[in-house]
Amino acid sequence: MAAPPSAYKDRQFLAVIGDEDSVTGLLLAGVGHVTEPPDSQRNFLIVDQKTEASQIEQAFTRFTRERKDIGILLINQHVAEKIRYKVDSFTEAFPAILEIPSKDHPYDPEKDSVLRRVRRLFGE
Amino acid sequence: MSSGAGREAVFPTRQSLGLMKSKLKGAETGHSLLKRKSEALTKRFREITRRIDEAKRKMGRVMQIAAFSLAEVTYAVGGSNITYQIQESVKSARFRLRTKQENVSGVFLPQFESFSTNDAKDDFGLTGLGKGGQQVQRCRETYRRAVETLVELASLQTAFVTLDEVIKVVNRRVNAIEHVIIPRTENTIKYINSELDEMDREEFYRLKKVSNKKQRDQAATDKELQRQRKKTDGGADDEPPDVLGTQEDDDVIF
Numbered sequence: 001m002a003a004p005p006s007a008y009k010d011r012q013f014l015a016v017i018g019d020e021d022s023v024t025g026l027l028l029a030g031v032g033h034v035t036e037p038p039d040s041q042r043n044f045l046i047v048d049q050k051t052e053a054s055q056i057e058q059a060f061t062r063f064t065r066e067r068k069d070i071g072i073l074l075i076n077q078h079v080a081e082k083i084r085y086k087v088d089s090f091t092e093a094f095p096a097i098l099e100i101p102s103k104d105h106p107y108d109p110e111k112d113s114v115l116r117r118v119r120r121l122f123g124e
Numbered sequence: 125m126s127s128g129a130g131r132e133a134v135f136p137t138r139q140s141l142g143l144m145k146s147k148l149k150g151a152e153t154g155h156s157l158l159k160r161k162s163e164a165l166t167k168r169f170r171e172i173t174r175r176i177d178e179a180k181r182k183m184g185r186v187m188q189i190a191a192f193s194l195a196e197v198t199y200a201v202g203g204s205n206i207t208y209q210i211q212e213s214v215k216s217a218r219f220r221l222r223t224k225q226e227n228v229s230g231v232f233l234p235q236f237e238s239f240s241t242n243d244a245k246d247d248f249g250l251t252g253l254g255k256g257g258q259q260v261q262r263c264r265e266t267y268r269r270a271v272e273t274l275v276e277l278a279s280l281q282t283a284f285v286t287l288d289e290v291i292k293v294v295n296r297r298v299n300a301i302e303h304v305i306i307p308r309t310e311n312t313i314k315y316i317n318s319e320l321d322e323m324d325r326e327e328f329y330r331l332k333k334v335s336n337k338k339q340r341d342q343a344a345t346d347k348e349l350q351r352q353r354k355k356t357d358g359g360a361d362d363e364p365p366d367v368l369g370t371q372e373d374d375d376v377i378f
Binding site (some may be wrong): 009012030031051071101112 | 187207267281287
């Protein structure tokens with residue numbers, strides 16, 4: 001019924017998709033990880049004005065579907081807004097997707113996928 | 125016969141009646157158990173949603189403070205591009221997650237727990253060595269705490285998603301038992317009962333028919349017998365034969 005233990009046993013990292021400041025701060029906290037070469041993969045993506053939505057999507061898919069060692073994906077809310085349909089369609093328990101506020105974009109509970117689900121469930 | 129839910133394809137026998145009755149009892153027990161489970165889960169679910177709401181608000185505040193401390197760092201460090209430095213020096217995560225489970229009426233809810241590894245070497249040991257080292261350290265602490273809050277929130281959110289799914293499944297089962305299995309079993313029992321009654325009536329009618337026939341046969345044979353007896357006795361009892369009469373006697377042959 002619930003997810004089997006194998007689905008989350010090995011998940012030990014956090015991943016970040018966000019603007020420069022958020023990512024820097026979180027990296028300072030020590031969440032950053034680069035996998036062993038040759039295919040060294042970072043677990044974070046910095047999004048700025050020039051970043052294409054397709055690139056964000058790609059990173060989102062990589063962190064949510066391909067990598068099995070990520071337990072939580074932190075994504076800036078304004079970035080999540082760009083790929084909203086993808087975030088909304090991801091309903092699995094793992095990895096947990098957390099929308100976080102950024103410096104320039106204050107947190108808006110109305111836009112959060114999970115909170116919207118909460119609202120819908122309680123019929124508000 | 126079938127009203128709404130239909131019935132199961134069984135032969136209307138006493139044995140299957142017993143089977144159906146025990147099935148109905150089992151379904152009722154299961155229904156009440158599942159209903160209670162669903163209620164327990166829903167209670168938990170509501171609690172979690174409330175906590176998520178709170179935690180999300182708290183996260184907004186915490187992240188604001190963290191962003192401010194990062195601004196302090198960039199100010200203190202000045203011109204040198206610290207973000208680039210930090211990004212490039214990332215090697216191995218110090219801040220990691222561990223998952224454990226919590227059991228809520230048979231449902232395992234995974235929970236995240238954060239811990240820092242000591243064996244991974246400090247990637248940012250030299251960051252801000254020139255200037256702003258203190259601010260960098262403070263900023264790291266602030267962000268650590270912020271991430272801990274985020275991890276807590278992520279646990280809640282995972283529990284929310286898992287519970288949501290489980291509650292849906294349990295409710296579906298409860299409804300299936302309530303609206304499909306129980307009525308269908310009841311229908312089957314009704315069907316078997318009516319069928320058995322019908323068979324009883326048929327049997328009774330048949331017996332009646334048989335006994336009627338027997339009586340009729342008996343009466344017929346009785347009559348026949350009487351007639352025969354009348355013939356053989358020659359009506360000696362009721363009317364003596366006219367010996368002197370005109371009619372001829374049978375020839376007596378020796």
